[in-house]
Amino acid sequence: DAGVIQSPRHEVTEMGQEVTLRCKPISGHDYLFWYRQTMMRGLELLIYFNNNVPIDDSGMPEDRFSAKMPNASFSTLKIQPSEPRDSAVYFCASSRQGWRDIQYFGAGTRLSVL
Amino acid sequence: AQSVAQPEDQVNVAEGNPLTVKCTYSVSGNPYLFWYVQYPNRGLQFLLKYITGDNLVKGSYGFEAEFNKSQTSFHLKKPSALVSDSALYFCAVRGYSTLTFGKGTMLLVSP
Numbered sequence: 001d002a003g004v005i006q007s008p009r010h011e012v013t014e015m016g017q018e019v020t021l022r023c024k025p026i027s028g029h030d031y032l033f034w035y036r037q038t039m040m041r042g043l044e045l046l047i048y049f050n051n052n053v054p055i056d057d058s059g060m061p062e063d064r065f066s067a068k069m070p071n072a073s074f075s076t077l078k079i080q081p082s083e084p085r086d087s088a089v090y091f092c093a094s095s096r097q098g099w100r101d102i103q104y105f106g107a108g109t110r111l112s113v114l
Numbered sequence: 115a116q117s118v119a120q121p122e123d124q125v126n127v128a129e130g131n132p133l134t135v136k137c138t139y140s141v142s143g144n145p146y147l148f149w150y151v152q153y154p155n156r157g158l159q160f161l162l163k164y165i166t167g168d169n170l171v172k173g174s175y176g177f178e179a180e181f182n183k184s185q186t187s188f189h190l191k192k193p194s195a196l197v198s199d200s201a202l203y204f205c206a207v208r209g210y211s212t213l214t215f216g217k218g219t220m221l222l223v224s225p
Contacts (some may be wrong), residue, residue: 004157043158044202056211090138091157099208100146100165105157 006106014114018080021109023092024073031098033075034067035091037108043091044052048099049075082113116141116182116209118218127195135190135219137205146208147188149179152185152218161203164188175199195223 003026013019025032034046047057052069060067064083069075077085089110093103116222126195128132139145146165150158162173169181179190188205205216 037196042217045212094156099211099213102148102160103158103213105150107155107157107158 004092004104006096006109008109009107010110010112012112012114013016013082015083016108017113017114018078019082019086019111021090021092021111022064023028023075023077025075025092025094026104029094029096029104030072031101032059032069033093033095033103034075035093037089038087040089046077046090053106054089069079079111080086082111084113087113115210116214117206118204118205118207118214118216120205122219122221123217124222125222126222127223128155129197133192133199133221133223135203135221136218137188137224138186139188139205140186141207141209142200144170145181145186145188147179147181148206148208149173149177149188149190150204150206150215151201152204158222161190180224195221197225198221199223204210 006021030086032101033048037043047067049069067077089108093104093105093107095101095103121137148163149161153160161177162171164171164181172178177192181188189193202218202220204218206213
């Protein structure tokens with residue numbers, strides 16, 4: 001199994017531009033999580049899906065952030081418009097049985113908004 | 115709401131010596147506890163978890179953790195540290211419908 005795959009690994013963009021981060025979870029995993037990691041705030045949950053349905057998006061910082069999961073093998077996290085304070089590492093993770101189960105993390109996307 | 119505290123930002127240990135990375139938690143009900151490790155430029159990797167049973171949990175790479183209900187602690191331990199153990203370690207506790215991570219502890223093992 002290739003594990004959780006995220007793309008791109010690095011993204012540099014200018015303020016105001018749209019940014020789309022992509023994630024392919026492990027096959028057979030019903031839960032998908034998006035996290036953001038910064039030095040100041042540590043690891044924060046943004047949103048999670050169960051069977052492609054968003055369950056809790058209370059961690060999404062603003063309306064500029066949106067996430068979709070059109071099928072069991074693909075999810076996107078979009079920021080529009082992007083701002084310098086969005087600069088962080090964004091992780092996607094998946095698990096079979098939700099919060100009591102092991103989460104498998106992707107390598108992350110390092111986003112820099114100039 | 116649940117919470118996790120990792121009181122040390124950094125732990126320094128010499129190779130071959132035992133190591134301990136501390137974690138305390140607060141949660142309603144029975145705790146589900148996890149340790150994850152993050153190497154540079156990588157995502158988090160699962161090390162071990164406690165759900166129920168034996169208070170001493172064994173995990174990957176020779177790590178183990180001791181669950182102490184009375185002290186609400188779940189400290190990570192290894193009898194003999196390796197330089198390759200140098201990484202960022204996260205403790206996490208499962209609440210009602212989420213997983214709360216600590217701030218992380220950087221472990222530095224010197225040769």
